[in-house]
Amino acid sequence: MGHDKSRILIVDDDAVTRAMLRGILGEAGHQVGEAKTSVEAKAALNNTAWDLVLLDRRLPDGDGLLLIRRIQESRGCPIIVLSVLGDEQDRMLGLGLGAIDYITKPFNANEIRVRIRNLLAADRRPLQVATGDxxxxxxxxxxxxxxxxxxxxxxxxxxxxxxxxxxxxxxxxxxxxxxxxxxxxxxxxxxxxxxxxxxxxxxxxxxxxxxxxxxxxxxxxxxxxxxxxxxxxxxxxxxxxxxxxxxxxxxxx
Missing domain, CATH: 1.10.10.10 (Winged helix-like DNA-binding domain superfamily/Winged helix DNA-binding domain)
Structure with a gap:
């Protein structure tokens, strides 16, 4: 990524969750976009190159996991799933489909701040090559x-x-x-x-x-x-x- 701050899309129909995430990301200087439904998310994905997507599962028009393949095929950016569905089967399904992380709601603001920061920092880390001829x-x-x-x-x-x-x-x-x-x-x-x-x-x-x-x-x-x-x-x-x-x-x- 060539810019210091990232473009992050929040896909969640809960206004309180969006507001909290918007505050966390805004404080870090990131550009934030929001979508309340799968339809809005698809439009946002078509219009902007996002560096990270925070994706809720329970959207009004379907399971958010169905968006993962669409995001990967069109943009290839990392995805963090946010969901109240937190049993092992749900987590393994989300991670198996390609999400980089799966965080269960309700979540701690400081924890998600650190997870996002570490994920974005790792994505920027330059690739090293083994020394020696x-x-x-x-x-x-x-x-x-x-x-x-x-x-x-x-x-x-x-x-x-x-x-x-x-x-x-x-x-x-x-x-x-x-x-x-x-x-x-x-x-x-x-x-x-x-x-x-x-x-x-x-x-x-x-x-x-x-x-x-x-x-x-x-x-x-x-x-x-x-x-x-x-x-x-x-x-x-x-x-x-x-x-x-x-x-x-x-x-x-």
Whole structure:
């Protein structure tokens, strides 16, 4: 995110809750938008690029969870669910669908202030790359100085941008990295919702390292979130992949 303060959308039909959240966010200097229904939320999502959505479940025109997929597909911003429905099944459903956090009402104002602050700070944290010339992970060994990749006994020469992206993936294997964090260190600019440079670069890198680029086993697309380089140190890589894809199947289970 290129700005110091964030744009945060509150989706809640309760005026008291909206007022409290508006006060908390306003004190921190954030730009705040409000929606009382799913219809209003969809309009707000179409008109503005939000950095965070605070989403109530019990909306007058439906369950707020139905908005999560819409938000992820159109904007990809983090979502915190706020709800009186707080049992384990409800929480796991919200988190499984892609919410970054699930907070049960009534909530403490100081707690939600800290949670929002920490979430936004983590989203701005620059991605680090392992020090040293060589980065090794699983069957991959990347020499950063020469941009040479040794994989499965063959040497692959990478472009500067391909090498930078792979270095980040190898350093952060097992982490889901969204485009807003990948774009600055790779492209030298902030990410916008129309920016597909990372997607193009990922497609190129898959052709370099994947046995079947159309069915990647290493650079995994996590729909609505970004990309994850498979953690080769996991005991069972297939189980790790299933966990990454679990949110996609939550509605159908």
């Amino acid at each position: 060589q980065i090794a992970h699983g069957p991959f060994c990347l020499r950063q100085a020469t941009r040479q990749l040794l994989v499965d006994g063959r040497t692959v020469r990478l472009s500067p941008s391909e090498a930078r992206l792979l270095a980040i993936f190898l350093t952060h294997a097992g982490e889901v990295l969204d485009r807003s964090r990948l774009t600055p260190p790779i492209c030298g600019r902030d990410w916008s919702y129309e920016d597909r440079a990372i997607d193009v670069l990922v497609a190129r890198l898959r052709k370099r390292i994947e046995a079947d680029p159309k069915n990647p086993q290493w650079i995994i697309t996590v729909h609505g979130d970004g990309y994850c380089f498979l953690d080769a140190t996991a005991e069972d890589a297939s189980e790790h992949l299933k966990r990454l894809e679990a949110s996609e199947g939550a509605l159908s289970r």
